[in-house]
Amino acid sequence: MPEFxxxxxxxxxxxLIIDHFPSREIEYLPLEMCNHRVLAMDITSPEDMPAFxxxxxxxxxxxAEDTFGSSESLQGMxxxxxxxxxxxxxxxxxxxxQCAWIPTGxxxxxxxxxxxxVEYTEKLGEDTVLVSRPVAPGENVMLKGEDVSRGxxxxxxxxxxxxxxxxxxxxxxxxxxxxxxxxxxGILSTGDEIIPLxxxxxxxxxxxxxxxxxxxxxxxxxAIPRRYPLVEDDFASLQKAVxxxxxxxxxxxxxxGSSVGVADYSVEVMLSxxxxxxxxxxxxxxxxxxxxxxxxxxxxxxxxxxxxxxALMVFYILFAPVISPASVRQVEARMTVNVASQPGRDDFIPxxxxxxxxxxxxxxxLGKSGLMSIIAQADGxxxxxxxxxxxxxxxxxxxxxx
Amino acid sequence: MPEFxxxxxxxxxxxLIIDHFPSREIEYLPLEMCNHRVLAMDITSPEDMPAFxxxxxxxxxxxAEDTFGSSESLQGMxxxxxxxxxxxxxxxxxxxxQCAWIPTGxxxxxxxxxxxxVEYTEKLGEDTVLVSRPVAPGENVMLKGEDVSRGxxxxxxxxxxxxxxxxxxxxxxxxxxxxxxxxxxGILSTGDEIIPLxxxxxxxxxxxxxxxxxxxxxxxxxAIPRRYPLVEDDFASLQKAVxxxxxxxxxxxxxxGSSVGVADYSVEVMLSxxxxxxxxxxxxxxxxxxxxxxxxxxxxxxxxxxxxxxALMVFYILFAPVISPASVRQVEARMTVNVASQPGRDDFIPxxxxxxxxxxxxxxxLGKSGLMSIIAQADGxxxxxxxxxxxxxxxxxxxxxx
Numbered sequence: 001m002p003e004f005x006x007x008x009x010x011x012x013x014x015x016l017i018i019d020h021f022p023s024r025e026i027e028y029l030p031l032e033m034c035n036h037r038v039l040a041m042d043i044t045s046p047e048d049m050p051a052f053x054x055x056x057x058x059x060x061x062x063x064a065e066d067t068f069g070s071s072e073s074l075q076g077m078x079x080x081x082x083x084x085x086x087x088x089x090x091x092x093x094x095x096x097x098q099c100a101w102i103p104t105g106x107x108x109x110x111x112x113x114x115x116x117x118v119e120y121t122e123k124l125g126e127d128t129v130l131v132s133r134p135v136a137p138g139e140n141v142m143l144k145g146e147d148v149s150r151g152x153x154x155x156x157x158x159x160x161x162x163x164x165x166x167x168x169x170x171x172x173x174x175x176x177x178x179x180x181x182x183x184x185x186g187i188l189s190t191g192d193e194i195i196p197l198x199x200x201x202x203x204x205x206x207x208x209x210x211x212x213x214x215x216x217x218x219x220x221x222x223a224i225p226r227r228y229p230l231v232e233d234d235f236a237s238l239q240k241a242v243x244x245x246x247x248x249x250x251x252x253x254x255x256x257g258s259s260v261g262v263a264d265y266s267v268e269v270m271l272s273x274x275x276x277x278x279x280x281x282x283x284x285x286x287x288x289x290x291x292x293x294x295x296x297x298x299x300x301x302x303x304x305x306x307x308x309x310x311a312l313m314v315f316y317i318l319f320a321p322v323i324s325p326a327s328v329r330q331v332e333a334r335m336t337v338n339v340a341s342q343p344g345r346d347d348f349i350p351x352x353x354x355x356x357x358x359x360x361x362x363x364x365x366l367g368k369s370g371l372m373s374i375i376a377q378a379d380g381x382x383x384x385x386x387x388x389x390x391x392x393x394x395x396x397x398x399x400x401x402x
Numbered sequence: 403m404p405e406f407x408x409x410x411x412x413x414x415x416x417x418l419i420i421d422h423f424p425s426r427e428i429e430y431l432p433l434e435m436c437n438h439r440v441l442a443m444d445i446t447s448p449e450d451m452p453a454f455x456x457x458x459x460x461x462x463x464x465x466a467e468d469t470f471g472s473s474e475s476l477q478g479m480x481x482x483x484x485x486x487x488x489x490x491x492x493x494x495x496x497x498x499x500q501c502a503w504i505p506t507g508x509x510x511x512x513x514x515x516x517x518x519x520v521e522y523t524e525k526l527g528e529d530t531v532l533v534s535r536p537v538a539p540g541e542n543v544m545l546k547g548e549d550v551s552r553g554x555x556x557x558x559x560x561x562x563x564x565x566x567x568x569x570x571x572x573x574x575x576x577x578x579x580x581x582x583x584x585x586x587x588g589i590l591s592t593g594d595e596i597i598p599l600x601x602x603x604x605x606x607x608x609x610x611x612x613x614x615x616x617x618x619x620x621x622x623x624x625a626i627p628r629r630y631p632l633v634e635d636d637f638a639s640l641q642k643a644v645x646x647x648x649x650x651x652x653x654x655x656x657x658x659g660s661s662v663g664v665a666d667y668s669v670e671v672m673l674s675x676x677x678x679x680x681x682x683x684x685x686x687x688x689x690x691x692x693x694x695x696x697x698x699x700x701x702x703x704x705x706x707x708x709x710x711x712x713a714l715m716v717f718y719i720l721f722a723p724v725i726s727p728a729s730v731r732q733v734e735a736r737m738t739v740n741v742a743s744q745p746g747r748d749d750f751i752p753x754x755x756x757x758x759x760x761x762x763x764x765x766x767x768l769g770k771s772g773l774m775s776i777i778a779q780a781d782g783x784x785x786x787x788x789x790x791x792x793x794x795x796x797x798x799x800x801x802x803x804x
Binding site for chain 1: 433434436437438451452453454487488489491506507509544548549550556557563564565566567568569570571572573575577593594595596599600601602603604605607608609610611612614615616617618619621622629708709710711714717733734761762773774775777778780804
């Protein structure tokens with residue numbers, strides 16, 4: 001029977017995982033491959049954007065002063081001297097009382113300092129434009145560097161890149177981006193009662209759920225999961241499987257074999273490698289109490305409970321925030337019923353989010369421990385802290401979204 | 403100059419896009435490839451789960467009646483007749499006053515109807531167990547079919563599959579899943595002023611931002627984006643490029659060339675194909691007014707504004723909810739300032755979400771139209787409806803998350 005040492009709070013367990021998590025490597029990727037990746041360095045702008053003053057409307061480039069006093073009833077008359085073409089530098093100047101057609105995005109010609117929208121103008125023959133509204137200097141114009149000035153820090157390390165971030169990077173011509181390499185994380189299910197998905201369970205057997213659900217959860221955190229074949233609960237085969245999986249991955253997640261079963265060699269196997277150290281064995285949480293953390297050299301083995309619901313909940317509580325801190329999202333909601341909790345452990349309750357007239361509601365999905373059908377309906381979970389005895393109906397809670 | 407027909411509300415434009423969107427094909431994928439995919443049919447359970455009554459704790463399988471009256475001060479004494487092994491059907495029965503060791507997940511032996519947690523027992527020699535707490539029939543046991551009963555609909559079509567859903571499907575042995583095929587969506591940037599990312603813009607030129615940001619946004623909606631090389635604004639090359647891109651894709655997104663520029667052949671090109679029809683030309687929204695929808699046979703061309711911020715906003719407003727309805731997520735927040743809006747069009751304002759003591763706040767990111775640096779800081783957008791004149795400070799608003 002393994003020794004029951006170091007039963008910790010989940011915050012302490014999480015900190016130990018953070019402290020011993022392998023450090024992240026950096027890779028430079030072409031921008032088009034960076035969606036959903038995590039920035040590994042601060043990014044500063046290499047240039048001014050826009051690089052030149054440009055119009056934000058279709059209309060006429062003018063000297064703003066020349067439009068002062070124009071109105072519907074007293075239109076100002078201007079001489080239209082030329083037209084600005086998209087993508088071309090205007091090689092003419094705007095003088096007193098002059099204007100030039102300019103499209104949205106067109107470069108402001110020298111001498112002009114504003115643009116009048118075409119809606120407030122009227123063309124009178126070839127060369128004359130009537131203006132029915134004044135513009136202020138800088139109106140309908142974006143100045144050089146107004147969007148982003150050169151040298152400004154546009155994104156901090158740790159940010160998840162999405163369409164908008166990628167758009168801004170593209171605008172600035174940043175086509176190779178330093179991002180963190182995804183972690184390689186192995187998943188090994190153990191337990192004599194576990195069978196592959198495509199087999200029909202005989203009495204007393206259950207299918208290998210964890211390697212599928214944990215692989216999906218890891219993917220969603222930006223890691224690369226690698227599923228290993230099922231291993232039987234015998235020391236030699238388990239040790240060999242763990243040794244191989246550790247070689248290929250930064251972290252190994254084992255599931256099953258961490259409750260107090262007789263045929264449980266997991267812990268002994270984890271500690272059988274040179275330079276291995278038990279970080280924690282058991283956490284004061286529900287679900288997920290029998291979770292184990294072991295350091296092997298510079299790598300980490302996490303032993304999750306065999307039960308699919310517990311395994312997935314512990315993954316979300318302990319692991320997801322470490323692999324992908326920026327992916328954690330919370331919403332506030334009102335509890336629909338009382339939920340009791342035992343002080344002295346942290347409880348995590350799956351909830352469904354509902355919307356009523358007064359806002360968002362969190363409906364706890366209670367029921368016997370470990371109904372897979374329950375967690376599959378949950379939108380997230382709420383946390384009942386160590387010292388609390390529960391949450392009351394009507395309390396506002398933070399729901400951590402799955 | 404193209405005719406300005408059919409300026410619609412965005413709801414009408416969205417409905418036209420929905421009505422003319424190519425229908426989705428279904429594919430059956432192995433479960434491990436289904437993460438983030440959308441279920442294409444309702445799924446019913448092929449079996450009972452669990453398939454047998456099992457213990458939810460480590461402890462002793464008992465007849466509940468035999469434990470009635472047990473307490474710390476008056477422990478019940480039971481005869482331990484055997485042990486249940488994981489993955490094996492117990493071939494013995496539990497009689498009056500008897501019990502058997504059972505691990506979590508172990509199959510309940512005939513005759514037993516509950517389990518006592520090991521914490522409330524004490525072993526006295528080889529064959530005797532003292533019980534210090536009574537259990538009710540069914541306590542610490544999960545009955546056959548209690549999690550999911552055979553024939554029950556577990557998921558509806560349209561659901562996005564994540565770790566939990568994949569876990570439940572794995573539990574039930576469903577290893578091939580009907581999901582929608584992703585849409586193939588082409589992206590074609592036009593405009594003489596647009597240059598590739600790796601070139602340094604000369605005066606009056608801007609980089610091709612849209613094909614990068616839209617590709618990322620499409621990916622996040624579960625579509626497969628295909629970026630095409632930049633096309634110049636001349637009729638023949640544009641027509642050829644559009645023809646090719648239409649062949650390879652379900653939908654083609656064109657960006658640029660949809661404002662009233664002189665060198666604008668986009669609309670003529672879109673309508674130059676047999677069986678083509680203008681669905682809308684212009685939408686009463688800001689940003690995104692010059693958006694175009696054209697049907698070509700059974701395919702769809704959407705012309706987005708050339709401006710990167712407008713293009714991306716219109717994508718989120720009109721397009722994302724059509725490609726991936728289940729991906730739309732809203733949170734409620736309080737506006738931090740007044741935002742004025744012009745009645746007669748729908749306004750969409752990018753906002754940043756902040757958290758204060760009283761809850762979530764939405765801070766509008768105002769500024770000159772189309773600052774890419776602004777949308778890159780936004781967490782989502784709020785909608786100011788057609789008939790409204792704005793939103794007041796302190797109003798609760800729904801923020802659509804990016």
